[in-house]
Amino acid sequence: MSGTFLSGMRTLARGAREEPRLFGTAIVGSAVYGAGTAATGWLVGRVTDRVVVPAVTGSGSVGTAEVWLAGGALMAVTVVTVAGILVRRIWAGMVAFALQARYRRLLARRYLDLPLAWHHAHPAGRLLATAGSDVEATWQAMFVLPFALGVVVLIAVAGVAMAAADPVLAAVALLVLPALLAANVVYQRRMSPRVTRVQQLRGEVSTTAHESFEGALVVKTLGLGEEEVQRFAADADRLREANVAAGRTRGGFEPVIDALPSLGTLAVLVVGTFRAASGAVGVGDLVQIAYLLGLLAFPVRSFGWVLSELPRTVAGDARVQAVLREGATTPWGERSLPAGEGAGPLAVAADGIGYRHPVPAADPLDERADVPEQFVRRGEPRAPRREPVPALAGVTLDVAAGSTVAVVGGTGAGKSTLAGLLVRLVDPTSGTVLLDGVDVRELADGQVAGVAALVPQSTFVFDDTVRGNIALGLDADDVPAGRRVDDDDIWEALRLARADGFIAALPGGLDELVGERGSTLSGGQRQRLALARALVRKPRLLVLDDATSALDPTVERAVLDGLAASGTGTTVVVVAYRPATIALADEVVHLERGRVVDRGPAAEVAARDAGYRDLVTAYARAARERADEAQHGTGMA
Template identity: 55%
Template sequence: MTKTDRDVLGRGMRILGIAIREEPRVFAAAVGASALYGATTVGSALVIGRVTDHVVVPAFHDGDTSTGALTGAFLVVFGIAILKALGIVGRRLWAGIMQYRLQATYRRRVTRQYLRLPLAWHHKHPTGALLSNANADVEAAWYPIAPLPMATGVVVMLLLAAAAMVATDWALALVGFVIFPAIFVLNVVYQRRQGPLAMRAQELRADVSAIAHESFDGALVVKTLGREDEEAARFAAASTELADANIAVGRVRALFDPLLEALPSLGVLLVLLAGSIRISHGDLEAGELVQIAYLFTLLAFPVRAIGWLLGDMPRAVVGFERVEHVLDADGESVYGDTAAGKSGPAGLEARTVRFGYLDGADVLTDVTFDVAPGRTVAVVGPTGSGKSTLASLLVRLVDPGSGAVLLDGVDLRDYRHGGIAATAALVPQQAFLFDDTVRDNITLGLDVDDDAVRAALRTAQAEEFVDRLPHGLDTKVGERGTSLSGGQRQRIALARALVRKPRLLVMDDATSAVDPRVEAAILAGLRDDAGPSTVVVVAYRKATIALADEVVFLEDGRIQARGTHRELLDASVGYRRLVNAYERAARERDQAAGTGPESPDPTTAAETRDEEVPA
């Protein structure tokens, strides 16, 4: 056995030890049932040998037998068979319970860990790989649990059978035992060949899952760019590689399984040959030969059961270590003990915030601003300026590399777990809806009545179109809300945030797919008492920006200017050029679609001329 084989075996035994510690009572019940099966199996061999000597052979010799002898033989054999059946049922039942309970336990642990880990950690790992960790890897980790109680319990069978054979005829037992070194060597060779192949197949399962999820998640890109054939080819290549790996595993198993089956049969033939010679010399009874031959066939089964256990270990090691990688992941968000405020507008402040992603370059640098309670602030900036990153920082989806974000004067990192979610809400540009009803997509388990749901829909300017749906609030929207338009999905997502009555609402371009007039009505509604007290909105439309109390102009990850929309138009050339460019692009798009005005209004035209002012 090589060092690699010993390493896999050692890691596999550690996994089995963890399983036993996790479910000690269930394991004990399964092993007890397996031991009962092993003992009764050996007992049946002894009974068959006794029946042969005291019932079958006399019947042939005398040509007759008694009813009592036949009845007694039947009752003994039947009783042994019942106990054996109970052992089989108990072994399989408790082994299955143990395996599935461990799978459920570790799926829950992996899922809870996913929820605990910050968004930055998720950015580093493909979603398909995370799905594979929670499903295929967890299943693979506990595959050996099915044969484990059997392999442990049948050791009783192995010891009892070997002892019974030696007690019956030690010379004949030695003849049979010659075959077991060959079985052991064959198992070692099998593990050495099968191990790397099983590990490779398990790794490829995660690759296939990752590609499939990425293709499904990017279905819109695939369809609009005509990438169906390329995606199908990419998935086919990965699937073919996985199929080849599984076939290689099956090919090795198909080669060794017949050999492992044949060796015990060869041993039986040797025992029968040597036994017939001993019977002819009067050194052995026929019943003893039958008993030893039957016991020898039983000895092969424990060896095979242990082989099944060892055969599943390489795949289990890979699966468990991939699961452990998730469970041992660091970067979990740390929380404090401060309770969030219950009511009233929330004050917001960013102090010298810096943040960067994996490439090391800062996305935000020295960002400092404050939002007074009850105010509406628009964050404006060109693409890549860090607006969405800032929105994530304001609700602590990520933590700043340095500096701090404060809510009501308290660092977000000092709040209790769940405190920020109870106070602040983020509405992203890409609205995600579940394959559920409109009501359940808004409440998401929150205990609110339909009046509160309708009030949120009204503020989000969504009540009218929801009432026109076939079943109103009970209408199912389909996977990811595919039965709704982009603007409708955004308004449902906004209502989802509003129904929770957040003291701080952060909207990351959350109305980009909504008609400008509807967007203006939404922002006007947010100013009412029914809406959240403090609003931070990432915006690009001039009409939307003009509704804000203050504008923060972000460029190259830094705040370049602050003030009202009119003040920044007069004071900042970069801001004026940006918002006018947005306005002109939107107007041209509307005119191309036949929905916009034929010419800009005088105010817009005047502001557009201002963009010619040199920097």
């Protein structure tokens, strides 16, 4: 408990330092609320002695002016107290939301700064959860913390007022506070693991739902709808059971916490009656103490609320800080390369490059000693630590400026990894990648993206217009004049990608919305749109990672012929399978198990490399076999 408490309070103190004005205003409002509440109790005692008792017993005359004065004083204090409550609640919410927004921005910036290899080792679902629920959990206690600090003022002022009225009754009344605090501590200890379990299961339910929705096509085509419903229902049932367990704990403790102030008030009234009868204390003082004690019941529970949120604060902050403190970065140099039209094609070289895929990273909560035990999942089998998986080993490659090179290999040969290395999506674990003789790690940030473009095999299209998808980032006001594009540039890129025809046929043309992930377009249309997005940037190096796989051979040939005849001054590296695509290349590189097996003109490699020959003739061979089978079947018939 002490470790969790200290860690949580350090996190909340950091938040207070980062938003001092908002937090300070919330504290002032809470202090006004505490002082006003205590002042109300003192006024009730005075009004009882000077107005109520004389009016009821007839022991003195009470004028209308005195009644109005008493009512006005109570009204004034009440208005001030309500104002303090409003300031406390509004500004406490502003603190919490400001901190959530601040850390979500920090995480978004950090996610973009971290290299792609780091992202490969961290599931996207966990990263989204960190930016969402973990940030929210970290600062949830900020909604209640100013209230709890204001209660300290209330207790201090109320204690002084009680002691001034009657030390004996004050001592009887204040005995309730330790009991309330003890009950809150026990409640927090019992509730924390249950609340934590609820939060974990909420994440699992969200993950299952997200997978089912994202994989709707797979679920429907395989007829797995009922299985997915049952999987979701099982997660939902576990969440229900966890919520019920938390509700039972809450239901057991809340009546105790509610009853303690009432018992304390009863004790004050019993003892106070005897003391009032003996003349040791006035009726007003007795009413004041009983009233103040009743007022303390609800605010004191705020300590329990803060305590119950601290474990979530610690767990959420652990995941957030694990990202923000991540040491992995993409180092950039200061060198630059000419970009844009007229700069000429790039010469590309890979000098003994190797790459190993990173292994999935563990949850940071599992590796922190100061995180509460209940936040670390127990009893679940954990996969053993694996070594990084090698993808490329000692690949050396020279691509002459303006040439077209086809990279050919079987599944898992390392083709996509090589494509990513050439445009510095990741850095090699050994060797260097050179663009015009310059190590890509020596180039300044943005230089590689300015001279090279990659069209990946998995095409991503934004839920935007055609224009917005192609001119992505190049049509803003702050883009340098040499990089900004207009509609003429977009149509030229579409023509080269053989996409101008179907775009012109769309009702909105360039202004047509293509839907989420390009849902209104076919696979081939999305690929051509992505190709146009790369071409509009006039790259000096164009890397096509199987980027025409969804095109029919006729369209693919037209696209590649158009690129070859365009005279755009671009070096092209294409991951290819089809003989028609390979035939357009000046040179072929055959990869196998992460190594270059052979390279050279397609005909020469085919003559001496049996593995390459098998790959490129597989389609034709399969077609011949099917034709032979069909003919044989007809003859048998």
